[in-house]
Amino acid sequence: MTKVDTTPIAGQKPGTSGLRKKTPVFMGRHYLENFVQSLFDVVGAGGKTFVLGGDGRYFNDRAAQVILRMAAANGAARVIVGQGAILSTPAASHLIRLNKTDGGIIMSASHNPGGPEEDFGVKFNMPNGGPAPEAVTEAMYRRTTEITAYHILEAQDVDLGRIGRQRLGDMAVDVVDPVAEYAALMETLFDFPAIAAMFGAGFRMRMDAMCAVTGPYATEILENRLGAAPGTVINGTPLPDFGGMHPDPNPTWARALMDEMFGPDAPDFGAASDGDGDRNMVVGRGIYVSPSDSLAVLAANAHLAPGYRAGLKGVARSMPTSAAADRVADALKIGKYETPTGWKFFGNLLDAGRATICGEESFGTGSDHVREKDGLWAILLWLNILAVRKQPVADILGEHWATYGRNYYSRHDFEAVATDRADAMMAALRASLAGLPGRTVEGMTVSAADDFAYTDPVDGSVSQKQGVRVLFADGSRIVYRLSGTGTEGATLRVYLERYAAGPDGLHLDAQEALAPVIRAAHTLADIGAHTGRSDPDVIT
Ligand code: G1P
Ligand code: ZN
Numbered sequence: 001m002t003k004v005d006t007t008p009i010a011g012q013k014p015g016t017s018g019l020r021k022k023t024p025v026f027m028g029r030h031y032l033e034n035f036v037q038s039l040f041d042v043v044g045a046g047g048k049t050f051v052l053g054g055d056g057r058y059f060n061d062r063a064a065q066v067i068l069r070m071a072a073a074n075g076a077a078r079v080i081v082g083q084g085a086i087l088s089t090p091a092a093s094h095l096i097r098l099n100k101t102d103g104g105i106i107m108s109a110s111h112n113p114g115g116p117e118e119d120f121g122v123k124f125n126m127p128n129g130g131p132a133p134e135a136v137t138e139a140m141y142r143r144t145t146e147i148t149a150y151h152i153l154e155a156q157d158v159d160l161g162r163i164g165r166q167r168l169g170d171m172a173v174d175v176v177d178p179v180a181e182y183a184a185l186m187e188t189l190f191d192f193p194a195i196a197a198m199f200g201a202g203f204r205m206r207m208d209a210m211c212a213v214t215g216p217y218a219t220e221i222l223e224n225r226l227g228a229a230p231g232t233v234i235n236g237t238p239l240p241d242f243g244g245m246h247p248d249p250n251p252t253w254a255r256a257l258m259d260e261m262f263g264p265d266a267p268d269f270g271a272a273s274d275g276d277g278d279r280n281m282v283v284g285r286g287i288y289v290s291p292s293d294s295l296a297v298l299a300a301n302a303h304l305a306p307g308y309r310a311g312l313k314g315v316a317r318s319m320p321t322s323a324a325a326d327r328v329a330d331a332l333k334i335g336k337y338e339t340p341t342g343w344k345f346f347g348n349l350l351d352a353g354r355a356t357i358c359g360e361e362s363f364g365t366g367s368d369h370v371r372e373k374d375g376l377w378a379i380l381l382w383l384n385i386l387a388v389r390k391q392p393v394a395d396i397l398g399e400h401w402a403t404y405g406r407n408y409y410s411r412h413d414f415e416a417v418a419t420d421r422a423d424a425m426m427a428a429l430r431a432s433l434a435g436l437p438g439r440t441v442e443g444m445t446v447s448a449a450d451d452f453a454y455t456d457p458v459d460g461s462v463s464q465k466q467g468v469r470v471l472f473a474d475g476s477r478i479v480y481r482l483s484g485t486g487t488e489g490a491t492l493r494v495y496l497e498r499y500a501a502g503p504d505g506l507h508l509d510a511q512e513a514l515a516p517v518i519r520a521a522h523t524l525a526d527i528g529a530h531t532g533r534s535d536p537d538v539i540t
Contacts (some may be wrong), residue, residue, distance in 0.1 A: 004150055006030040012038070013143035014137040015484040017342070018123020020109045023059055026120040030150070032063055036070050036105075037150035038122055038143035043103060045074035049161060051095045051125075053087020055213040056106025056238035058113030063084050063107050065157045070172040073151035079171065082178035085160050086238065088277030088467070089302060090211045090366070090374035091182040093129035094232060098181060103127050105435070108213075108276035110485070111248035115241035123276050130347035130371030131253075133202040179220045186221060186377065189307030189369060190384045197477065199227045204267035207379070208257045210394040211235045211243035214245050214273040217376055218440040226383075247274050247280035248362055249375070250540045262286055267388060269393060275374035279363040280342075280375035282382050284393020291540075292409045294321035297358030298381050299328045301359060305384040307369070316349050317344070317466060319452050320479045320495040321361040322407040331404070340454045340466035341481065343373050348458035361411060361495065363540075381490060398506075405501040411538035413483075414492040414527070422482055422490035425530035431470050434468060441523050442516040443473040452479075470524060475499040477520045489532040492531065495523050511539070529535075 012019055012035050019035055026032055052058040052067060064085035071079050080095055081087075087095070089106055096104040109121035116394045124140070132140075153169050166173045174532060186192075199205075206226055213341035215236035222228040246253045249272035261270040261283040269320040270283040282289045289297070299315045302308035314335030315325045329336035335354055339345035343364060349355040350368045359365040364373035382393075389396060436449040467481035476498045483491035496517045500506060505513070521527070528534050 004033070004152060005036060006148065006150060006306030008370040009034045009144060013141045014123065014132075017110055017485055018106070018121050018132065019111065019121055019155050019160040019465065020121035020485060023114075023116055027062070032066055032122070033070065033150045034144055034147065035122060035140070037147055038140045039105070040074045041143050042122065042139045044522065045071060045076045047075065047077050048102035049078040049080070049099065050076060051087070051092050051099070051101055051178055052085070053082035053092050053391050055088070055114075056084070056086050056240065057109065057120065057242065057275065057403055058118070059120050060107050060115055060240070061160070063120070063224065064160065065325055066152070067105055068158055068168055068173060069153040069155055070151060072155070072465070073084050073168040074490060079158060080174045080176055084178075084342055085173050085180045086213060086216070088178070088182070088217060090278055090370050090373050090377065092172050093370035093372040094123060094185055095176070095235070096125055096127065096184055096244065101127065105291050106276070110276050111246070111274035111279060113239050113246050114275065118241070118445070119528040123148055125346040126369070127214060128351055128438045129345060131260075131342075133347070133426060139379070145496055149318065154183060160417065172452045178308065179217050183221050183225065185369060186380055186461055187225075190225060190380050191387065194381070194387040195206040195383045198383070199229070199276045203269070203386075204229070204270070205232050205261055206250075206267050207233045207270045208254055208272040209233055209236045209268070210245045210247035210249065210254065210272060210274070211237065211239045212247040212273070212277070213238050214277040214376060215479075216276065218273070221380070223375065225509065244309060249279050250538070251281075252538050252540070254281055258283065258288070269382070270378040270381070273379070277375050278366075278373040280365060280378040282379065284397070287394040289393065289397060290322075290409050291359065291363045291365070291493065292324050292361050292407060293397065293400070294378065294382075295357070296324035296328050296366055296404070297385075298359075298365060298378065299325050299357050299397060300400065301389070302381065304388040305381055308356065308367070312326060313353055314349070314355040316355040316358040318344050318345070318360040320411070320481065321359060322409040322497050323499070324404065324407040325359065337457070340452065340463050341486070345454070345456070345463070347371055348456055352364050352427045352458045354457070361409065400480040401506045405499060406506050408500060408508070409508050410496045410514055411540045412493075412494045413538040414519070414531055414533050415486070415537040417492055417533065419490045419529045421532070422492055425457065425492070425525060426468070426482060427527050428530070433468065433515040436524070441520040444474055444476055444520060445515065447473045453513065476517050478517060478524065480521075480525055492527070494527070494536070496521060
């Protein structure tokens with residue numbers, strides 16, 4: 001074992017999804033090592049078993065070797081690694097739980113682009129399979145500012161291409177097929193014969209894996225096990241730079257899929273997933289399904305899949321996600337929960353058996369089968385529902401809106417805004433909150449305005465300042481918050497919602513339906529004056 005002296009590197013502060021930085025920063029002297037040692041110092045490594053894998057982005061393979069050598073030097077007993085250092089985030093979560101391990105290290109910057117000049121990241125998941133809570137990531141951060149040395153074994157690389165057990169010092173390294181256990185889990189949740197019969201009858205699908213980690217999972221499950229036509233999965237090989245794609249499944253970045261689904265020969269169903277496989281976008285022929293609507297439809301129909309036949313215990317959504325899922329929960333007379341942004345806030349609800357299905361407007365949906373959002377899971381649940389209901393996506397959505405009303409929804413992102421300007425805008429907005437109720441903008445009267453705070457119903461922990469909410473008397477809503485995952489300046493997210501009870505007005509274009517809410521959002525926060533931007537960079 002070698003002990004390497006280093007100077008502490010300040011500022012390694014993990015956000016909602018671990019530590020994310022530009023790849024050259026991560027590759028800098030001692031940078032990865034400093035963070036990994038801090039992580040082991042906080043969670044303890046001696047005698048423990050961890051899972052390790054990543055989304056295959058640039059530096060994934062070399063970082064895996066460093067982490068393995070450090071795990072061995074810190075006394076870990078065993079590390080379970082996906083072959084080629086590959087594991088999707090949901091598959092890693094599953095392996096952590098299945099093997100009753102002490103947690104896992106996932107190398108990913110999620111949907112951020114990968115490559116020598118793009119992003120890299122490392123996150124730690126707890127023994128329950130879910131992202132480390134704030135107390136743990138804060139402790140890691142503090143540790144990164146104090147440590148003076150890290151432990152690393154001097155050894156050759158482990159052959160991560162070879163499945164089976166190898167040794168690294170005293171530590172066992174078990175290289176496993178990244179897909180097998182995950183695929184087996186999916187077979188227990190969904191009616192594979194029914195979905196296979198649908199494909200057999202000519203149902204056509206396009207799955208865009210965006211050159212990221214979901215490719216091997218989707219190819220095995222959709223094409224090999226469910227019999228979807230060969231070529232259903234496109235961009236199915238994970239590449240270090242994601243083939244230059246921005247693997248964020250939304251209408252902007254999955255443009256090719258959108259064009260195909262709205263084109264003359266559109267398949268029945270389209271889907272895409274992100275860098276590490278936890279996000280999903282679903283599209284019907286000629287119709288886009290917003291993530292908030294997708295959550296609501298999945299909650300309303302989950303009982304059609306074998307894994308959820310007994311019904312749901314509750315539905316949880318992040319605060320900025322539309323209230324569409326709440327309407328389903330009310331109708332089903334089950335619990336509904338509104339949490340801060342970030343999957344980790346669902347962990348306690350899932351562990352305590354209060355919620356079965358969770359979702360975020362940011363293309364994240366999942367259930368209590370793992371403790372992360374799960375892109376392919378959501379896609380398979382949609383396929384199960386389509387196989388049972390035998391209707392096009394457009395009809396399923398139309399019937400859903402007719403039953404529950406429609407929550408028009410959109411998110412506008414203003415990216416790479418100067419941090420001080422974005423902070424100043426949020427500060428001014430917060431200072432104005434008390435005076436907002438009663439004020440009329442764009443013909444809508446503000447009924448309440450606050451900065452969202454959340455008390456976890458399970459452990460009583462409180463999270464403050466989770467986003468500014470402006471609620472209107474007609475049920476419309478605007479939410480403003482700054483991203484916690486961006487790596488360049490600040491990203492301002494503005495979330496817009498308007499409810500239409502129907503039956504009239506259910507089939508408008510979302511941006512048109514939301515036009516007054518969008519104008520009000522600009523007026524109330526003075527976005528133009530503060531940020532110098534009049535139009536968002538990304539609309540979802
Ligand atoms: C974004 C999403 C959030 C999600 C997170 C991790 O965080 O908005 O819902 O949980 O990525 O995937 P943000 O950049 O907004 O802080
Ligand atoms: Zn992701």
